[in-house]
Amino acid sequence: MLADYFETFVQRDLRQLAQIRDLALFERFVRLCAGRVGQLLNLNNLAADTGVSQPTARAWLTLLEANYIVFQLQPRHANLRKRLIRSPKLYFHDVGLASFLLGISQQSQLTTHPLRGPLFENLAISEAMKWHFNRGRRPQLSFYRDSGGLEVDLLIERPAHSLAIEIKSGATVSSDMLSTLHRLAALDPSATEIRMLVHGGSLNATREGVWLVSLSDFPAALAHGEPPAGAR
Template sequence: MALENGLDKFKQFRYTIDNIAMQKYQRLAKIALNKLNFKEDAKIVAILGSRQVGKTTLLIDFSLDWKGKVIKYLGDRLEDALLWKGKFSDLKNKLEVAIGCPLEKIDLPVLLIFDEVQKIPEAFNNLKILHDEFKEKIKIAISGSSSLSLLHRTSESLGGRVEIVNMYPLSFTEILSGAPRPLWMEKSRMDFETIRSEALGFSDANERAENVLDKALSYGLFPEAYLQDNIDEVKLLHQNYHQTYIEKDVRDLREVGNVLDFDLVWKIAHRTCGQILNYTNISRETGLAFNTVKKYISVLIASFNVCLLPSFCKDIRSRLVKSPKLFSVDIGFFNHCLNLYGKANLISSQLVGRTFESLMVSEFFKQERSYLFGGEPYFFRTAAGAEVDLVVEQGLDLFAYEFKYSEKVTNSDFSGIRSLMELSKGRLKRGFVLSRQSHAEKFADNLFAVPWWFFCSVN
């Protein structure tokens, strides 16, 4: 029954690597998990995320702080599979033996962890019964290496009973801060003197932040890749992830008719990271039907491989680009698809600006999707070419962010933000250019340049 006994050597290694990351960096997903607090009416918690982001380790780490008894199951362990495929009455008896009392008489809530639960489809009905009858006594947390399969199973069998915690690769907030919390929108509302003072207070962290950025540009931010010191090992990790994702996560999905065709879309999606999503071009390049391409992109989004940044078009009387931009959740796959590893190679390829933009957009997604602080992200581009990399709508207010890899910000870097300010009729409250410039600088009322790490909770 113990989860650890069901792990093979590779999973033990994966757990060791993820545990190092968990100990070294406090994960935003753990903060979100703690925030749920498993109240009396709490739902089943499902940890969703791509492979190798540390979902299993998160649950094990969370269980160490649990005050009551913890029971762990593993979906690919034969003994557990047979138990959860059986009758609920048999499962209840086994649970009572493990806990040491009838379920009705549990005093201190029990934490039940079920990893790789999607591998036992029959388990979901038993989970539903267990939750419905004993949710005050037993708190359930589930996860799996295939988040797409897990999402299907939970929506079909556990509708209305599940609270989702999203988990992503490492964020800059997690790496640069000992006690991270999502500060993006909070800092966006600061007055300039506070911004300048905070940036000065963290100026000694600039060199460390630059080293982190250099490594992220080259290795990506999957925990195992980021913790490597050997670029060849990183290449192998990305290659293995790609192969495992296609062969294990995708092959059995009803939405995917042909895995080789899907693989073509996977490669094109990551290769065009940071660009306008054009289904017609992908259809033409792959020879696949337009609707098939749309379906495959939806699978990539649901499996935490890519994310879409929609165009901001609300109440704007101007010709705008309305198609979304597509971003890799981890820039390592962009490097993998182009075989473009190392800062020097990125700079010589003239793609480092696009890579930097992708990292920063991904950082916002990780903070917002992990903690849900209420900001809707967009990008902005007019038909004439005025563009803003990230626009966040919070209530009636807009905030604009431009990302520049340069070490010096100039007045012209705010041109897209000024266009949006003019067209949005007073809704734009602040505009920021984030760059490798180490200090904050005011260019006009509510137009500020800040170090790229300013919104990443540096300490």
């Protein structure tokens, strides 16, 4: 099914829409985008790896964004002492399509796949984006990363409160997974009024002031602005 979608919409329709002459290069570009999910976007490197010019890579990326294939998550901009990273991160709207482009056809392949973590992160962030869009809200999503290596995967700004969210694919939660949230809270309390760890297990709990939320219960936590049942 995903193969048919990629062939008809991405390869044929988008190619005709943008009058792309070299289908092989365009397909290579899309697959390289899939290999960069959750990474800082370096358009020059992406263009070089594809074998096209930087303006062509930018035009193709814009085409994929306009047709809801990929999206860029922008970094948080705040007047902080630390130097913030300015590059956005790249994600797919459909994680299934990204997985297909990476050659993943069975769930068992994800167990040892090097992009297991980024794909899980992509899934959680795309779910947060869809949750807001489905309710007619413009999502105020970003991420935090500074030159010192401190990074938090997802920040959500709302009128009532802000959420800082770490995303881990592992089923077991350890205390070190919470450390970046605590460090950002000390640096920028306004961005971390609610701290949350979305993980690949089933545990819903509160630990050290952080909500531990399973991916399946993530939408419920977003909906109510409070921990799901079991996390209070």
